[in-house]
Every structure is written in structure tokens, then in C-alpha cells.
Amino acid sequence: MAITTRDLQLLFALIAEEMTKNRDRLCELDGVIGDGDHGLAMDAGCLAVAKAVGALDSTQTAPTTVFNSAAKAFLNAVGASSGPLYATAFMRAGTAAKDKQALSDDDFLSVVAAMVQGIHERGKAELGEKTMMDAWSPAANAALDARRQGASLSQCLAAAVQAAREGCKATSGMIAGKGRAARLGDRAVGHVDPGAASAVIMIEAMAGFASR
Ligand code: ADP
Ligand code: MG
Ligand code: MG
Numbered sequence: 001m002a003i004t005t006r007d008l009q010l011l012f013a014l015i016a017e018e019m020t021k022n023r024d025r026l027c028e029l030d031g032v033i034g035d036g037d038h039g040l041a042m043d044a045g046c047l048a049v050a051k052a053v054g055a056l057d058s059t060q061t062a063p064t065t066v067f068n069s070a071a072k073a074f075l076n077a078v079g080a081s082s083g084p085l086y087a088t089a090f091m092r093a094g095t096a097a098k099d100k101q102a103l104s105d106d107d108f109l110s111v112v113a114a115m116v117q118g119i120h121e122r123g124k125a126e127l128g129e130k131t132m133m134d135a136w137s138p139a140a141n142a143a144l145d146a147r148r149q150g151a152s153l154s155q156c157l158a159a160a161v162q163a164a165r166e167g168c169k170a171t172s173g174m175i176a177g178k179g180r181a182a183r184l185g186d187r188a189v190g191h192v193d194p195g196a197a198s199a200v201i202m203i204e205a206m207a208g209f210a211s212r
Helices: 005-021 023-033 038-054 063-077 082-096 105-123 133-148 153-171 180-188 194-210
Strands: none
Touching: 005 023, 005 038, 005 063, 005 194, 023 038, 023 180, 023 194, 038 063, 038 082, 038 194, 063 082, 082 105, 082 194, 105 133, 105 153, 133 153, 133 194, 153 194
16 A cells, blocks of 8 residues: 555654653663763654654645655754764655655665665765664665565565664674774674664664554
């Protein structure tokens, strides 16, 4: 079934709700290998997005505008490094959704792939550098692989969740190559990356939304 602007409004509301629930846990993770604000940043950003997107008239607004409005809201609300990274992700989502009145399942997977590409180009993090990329990149790949094998959108996103969780877990063993944790060298080993953890939450919300 096609994903409409109304659906995207619900999705962003769900993401914000889940980020709020996890705010303290994300701050705790960031407190260990960063500066402790990641939960506050993601919660503020996602709430601002949900509010901005929720205020759009769904009958008059195309998905591309929803994502562009999300990008602007996230960037304005978040001063931390996650701000420009997710703003870029949402902007790329807007480009991927351009000229579409609603998103097919394949369109939605293209949107996710474009988000990940945006995070990659903006932050320049490679796999294994203990960042959100270590959750996002395997998640997008798993979703696209599942699609090639004929899986439904909800099955693809379930595969993405699984891959994101594994990727996030694996960040614990990594030395950071980007972000604040890079300053800690091997003292960051043994601790999960907060940005990977919040990526898992966002992907879980997408999967929950697709299986509703
Ligand atoms: P800050 O470090 O500015 O306080 P946040 O706490 O919001 O920012 O976000 C920290 C997270 O951002 C890290 O856990 C990591 O996942 C992610 N991150 C930092 N730098 C990069 C980068 N260059 N590319 C991708 N992700 C990054
Ligand atoms: Mg931080
Ligand atoms: Mg900070």
C-alpha cells in the first residue's frame, strides 16, 4: 500500500515518541564516550520534526515537502553533531521522494538508502568507525537484500532492524574514528556508540510503522 503524507506524519510522531522513551538511556550512553547530550539532541530533534511535519496540511503536501520540512526542523532544534547528519539524511529523503504523490514500498526503501548515503557523505564515516553508520549502513543493505529476494516492506524493515541491532552491538568492540569518542582511543572499547543506538530506535519505529 502506498505511503502517504499522512502516513509520514504518523511515522515521525512514532519516532519522536520512541526517542522520548529512550532519551535518558541515550544520554547515559553518550555520557560514557561522549558529552552526554545525545538523548536530549535526538529527542529535541525528533519532537521538532514531529511538530513541524504534523502542522502540514496532509491533503496539500507531498512527501518530498514532509522530508524537507523535517530536515529544517531537525537542524534548527539540534546543536550537536547529529543535527547536520540527520538534517542531511532527511534532505536526501526529500530528493528521493521528489515528484511523488505517495511512496511505493520500493520508493520508501530508496528513501532509506538515500538517508544513509546522506549521512555517509556528510559525516564521512566509514564502516567500523563506531558511529551511527555502523547501524544505518548494514540496515539499509539488509533491507535492499531482502527486497531483491522478494520480501515485503515490513519484512525488509524487520531485516533492517536485525542488522541495525547487530551493527550497534558491534560498535562496542570498535575504536572510534569519528566524533567525540575518537579522542578516547581504545578507552571507548567496551561501550556501544550512542548514535548507533538511536539509529536502531529510528529503524525500529520505521519497522513498527510498516507492520501496523
Ligand atoms: P555531539 O558529539 O556533538 O554531542 P551527538 O551526541 O548528538 O553529538 O551525537 C553523537 C553521535 O554522532 C555519535 O555517537 C556518532 O554515532 C555520531 N557521529 C559523530 N560524528 C559522526 C560522523 N562524522 N559521521 C557519522 N556519525 C557521526
Ligand atoms: Mg553528544
Ligand atoms: Mg554535544
